[in-house]
Amino acid sequence: MTDHVYNVLFLCTGNSARSILGEAILNKDGEGRFRAFSAGSQPKGEVHPLAIKELDALGYSTENLSSKSWDEFSGTDAPQMDFIFTVCDNAAGEACPVWIGHPMTAHWGIEDPAAFEGNEAEKQRAFAQAARFLKNRISAFLSLPHATIDRMALQNHLKEIGTMEGSTQTNVENN
Structure with missing residues (x-):
């Protein structure tokens, strides 16, 4: 078993909802084997309040979550990423x-x-569904033998995970 901690970056355009959910879920569910980050190409500047509400309801930490530019992760002083997942078609x-x-x-x-x-309850259900879809993908990702699988097989698994329930049409067309 390796002691390597894998760095993972979740990307979307606004970095206010989906990528934030991915960051929080992986940071807890990864149990120290993964360190997750999130960013956006055009960050909104704040985390969506319903994302915070959903994460709180599911027992995930929302401390230190912020909407930020992906430029923070492209410089030489940025943490080196092992995996980068786009969670919106625009990004x-x-x-x-x-x-x-x-x-x-x-x-x-x-x-x-x-x-x-929709109304507030319907909007919250949309956030709950997004969190569930991301949690399912992250669970599948965590079950992969990262330290022993060859790079091409791992890449194929990562693409397959993208086609799980709730995938946008772009995922289906590209896989």
């Missing part, structure tokens, strides 16, 4: 910065709960 289609260390990447697109229109 997947954008020209990303050059990431140091050639991390493995995959698109795990799900619908944006922040864009859901």
Whole structure:
């Protein structure tokens, strides 16, 4: 068993909902084997309050969560990422910065709960669903034998995870 802690970056455009959910879920469920971060190409500047509410309801820490630019993770002083997952179709289609260390990447697109229109209870259900879809993907990711699997097989598994329940059409078309 390796003591290596894997760095994982979740990306979306606004870094206010989906990528934040991914960061919080992996930081707890990864049990110290993974250190998760999140960022956006055009960060909103604040975490969506319903994302915070959902994470609190599920027992995940919301301390230190913030909306930030992906530029913070592309410099030479940034933590080197092992994995980068885009969770929105817009971010997947954008020209990303050059990431140091050639991390493995995959698109795990799900619908944006922040864009859901409805009453407060319906909006909260959209956030609950997004959290469930991300938690399922993260559980599948955590079950992979990261230290022993070859890079190509791991990349294939990462792409397959992106097609799990709740995938956006971009995931299905690209896999």
